[in-house]
Amino acid sequence: MSTVESTTLLGDVRRGKLAGNVAAFGRTLRRAGVPVDAARIALAQQALLLVGVGSKVDVGAALEAVLVGREQDRAVFRELFDAFFRDPEIANKLLAQMLPSAEGQAAPPRERPRVREALAPHKALLQPKAAGPDKEIEFDAAMTASELQRLKNADFNQLSASEFRLVERLVRDIRLPVPEVPARRVRAGLRGARVHWAHTLQGAAHTGGEIMALHRLQRRRQPLPLLVLVDVSGSMERYARLLLAFLHAATREIHHRRVRRDVFAFGTRLTDLTPAFRLADADAMLEAASAAIRDYGGGTRLGESLAALRQRHARRLVGRRTLVLIVSDGLDTGEPADLARELQWLKRHSRRILWLNPLLRFDGYAPSARGAAELFKAADGMLAVHNVQRLQELAGGIAKLMNS
Numbered sequence: 116m117s118t119v120e121s122t123t124l125l126g127d128v129r130r131g132k133l134a135g136n137v138a139a140f141g142r143t144l145r146r147a148g149v150p151v152d153a154a155r156i157a158l159a160q161q162a163l164l165l166v167g168v169g170s171k172v173d174v175g176a177a178l179e180a181v182l183v184g185r186e187q188d189r190a191v192f193r194e195l196f197d198a199f200f201r202d203p204e205i206a207n208k209l210l211a212q213m214l215p216s217a218e219g220q221a222a223p224p225r226e227r228p229r230v231r232e233a234l235a236p237h238k239a240l241l242q243p244k245a246a247g248p249d250k251e252i253e254f255d256a257a258m259t260a261s262e263l264q265r266l267k268n269a270d271f272n273q274l275s276a277s278e279f280r281l282v283e284r285l286v287r288d289i290r291l292p293v294p295e296v297p298a299r300r301v302r303a304g305l306r307g308a309r310v311h312w313a314h315t316l317q318g319a320a321h322t323g324g325e326i327m328a329l330h331r332l333q334r335r336r337q338p339l340p341l342l343v344l345v346d347v348s349g350s351m352e353r354y355a356r357l358l359l360a361f362l363h364a365a366t367r368e369i370h371h372r373r374v375r376r377d378v379f380a381f382g383t384r385l386t387d388l389t390p391a392f393r394l395a396d397a398d399a400m401l402e403a404a405s406a407a408i409r410d411y412g413g414g415t416r417l418g419e420s421l422a423a424l425r426q427r428h429a430r431r432l433v434g435r436r437t438l439v440l441i442v443s444d445g446l447d448t449g450e451p452a453d454l455a456r457e458l459q460w461l462k463r464h465s466r467r468i469l470w471l472n473p474l475l476r477f478d479g480y481a482p483s484a485r486g487a488a489e490l491f492k493a494a495d496g497m498l499a500v501h502n503v504q505r506l507q508e509l510a511g512g513i514a515k516l517m518n519s
Contacts (some may be wrong), residue, residue, distance in 0.1 A: 133168075140199055141182065146276070147195060148353065149188045150412055155181055181517075185349050187272060227384075261377065267503040270476055272353045279353075282503060284320050284361050287397055289506050291365035291513070293338040293374055339438040339466060341366055341376040342431060344424075346443035347408055348382045348415040354501070355380075355411075356401065356471050358442050361506055363392055377431040381420035382410035387428070416449040417486065421457035432464045439468045442500065444451050446488025456484055458493035467495045467517060471509075475499035 124161055141156040162177040183192045189431065266282055274282060286467050310330065318328060343362055347355045366374050378388040391403035407410070424431075431437075439461060447454060470490055474480050482491040491497065497515035498507040 124326075133163065137178075138161065140178075140195075143184060143199065144192065144193055148276070148354065149191060149193050150349070151182055151185065154156045155184075186351070186361055188376075189348070189352075202291075203480075218396055244433060267507075269443075269503075270501050271357050271473070272501070274353075279357070283357055285365040285503050285505055286357055287359040289361060289365055289503070289509070290346070291362070291400065292510050293341060293513075294365060295457045306502060325410075336372045339436060340433045341374060342437050343378045344420070344439070344441045344443070345378070345380050345388075345418075346382070346415060346441075347380045347386075347411045348446070349383075349412045350415070350444050350446050351442075351473070352412050354442075358403060358471075359404060360397050362442075363397050365506075366438040366466060375433070377428070380404065380408050380411075380422070380426075381415075381417060381426065382413045383416050383419075384410050385420040385423040386410075415443070415447045415486070416446045416447040417490070418454035418457050419445065422453070425457065425460055429464070432461075435464065436467055439465045440471055441468065441490065441494070442471045442475045443490070443491050444472060445470070445482055445487030447490070449486065451485040451489050455489045455493070458489060468493060469513060469516060470497045471500040472497050473501040476501040 120122070137160050138156050141151045141159065144151045155271045158181045159178050162181050163174065165440060166173045166177045168174055173195075175193070178196065179189065179192055183189055266278060266285070269282070271279075271282065316326075318326075318330065338444065342367075344352075345355055345359060345362075362378070365377055376389070376392060379393045380386040380388050386408050388404050390408060391400045394400045394403060472482075475497065482488050482497075498509060498516075502507065
């Protein structure tokens with residue numbers, strides 16, 4: 116890319132076009148799911164002033180260094196960068212799609228869904244999220260079986276924005292039957308070690324005082340209490356929302372009985388989402404959770420979060436009956452020794468610890484990172500949660516691990 120071409124594309128900083136075009140490119144990245152805020156865009160403008168616009172390689176490297184903070188977004192950035200800065204004509208057409216006031220229309224690029232949708236006309240993404248019931252039925256009926264199956268097997272991290280919204284609806288229909296155990300309370304029944312004398316004598320009163328049958332007291336059954344810990348760090352950003360929506364609907368009640376569930380988000384700090392999970396509507400829950408979480412998209416310090424759980428919320432663990440679900444990729448940045456110590460405390464005060472790990476989408480995955488290795492040692496089992504199909508299989512996997 117020559118200096119003249121670069122200036123044409125990016126604009127002369129003296130006329131203010133450079134800032135506008137960099138900001139437009141940043142908006143495109145956001146539409147593709149790459150977290151780009153105003154601070155990063157300002158930093159990108161400063162970086163280009165330092166490296167100049169004489170070389171496409173230098174421009175791309177500078178923008179990637181300041182605009183991309185997650186490894187999984189690099190491929191998306193490079194595709195968008197190549198499309199945006201291929202030549203002046205394409206750049207102008209793509210800019211027209213990003214800025215509603217501009218003119219022009221680009222041919223749909225043959226790229227991955229996140230890139231394709233980011234380059235689509237902006238108004239398509241501003242449609243209401245929830246259509247009316249008739250429209251939803253038509254939309255679902257229009258999908259072929261193969262399209263639906265593709266969505267069920269698609270990694271959450273690779274979904275476009277519209278696919279993401281559809282999958283979010285799909286996961287709300289999946290149920291997760293939590294294993295049941297005998298409760299302390301009893302009820303009348305046909306089986307049981309203790310005789311229910313009140314019912315037995317009441318029955319005898321109808322037979323002239325003769326006891327014809329011994330009524331029994333049997334223990335009620337109730338779902339295991341749940342403690343759910345959801346990783347909301349940067350590497351889990353595309354999974355956290357979907358999995359929160361899934362867990363909210365899937366664990367609400369079992370056989371018309373409410374499940375006791377305590378839900379926390381963790382990144383660099385621990386956030387109690389239990390009040391949000393008490394809301395019946397999933398969208399309201401997600402809105403409340405979003406307002407409560409202050410470290411969304413940051414780092415991961417599970418050890419420190421577990422320490423906060425032990426110090427402030429230890430009573431949430433019901434004896435050794437609680438089933439703990441840790442939803443994380445295990446890419447912890449804290450001290451492994453601290454994490455190991457807190458996990459051992461959690462293990463002593465719970466029935467089972469199950470690790471729900473989206474990185475199991477990779478064949479041959481091994482938890483070799485320091486934090487992941489500690490989590491793997493403490494967990495009673497590890498299950499995949501990276502697509503709809505895996506979520507549908509989750510109940511069976513949990514039941515198998517609980518009985519092992």
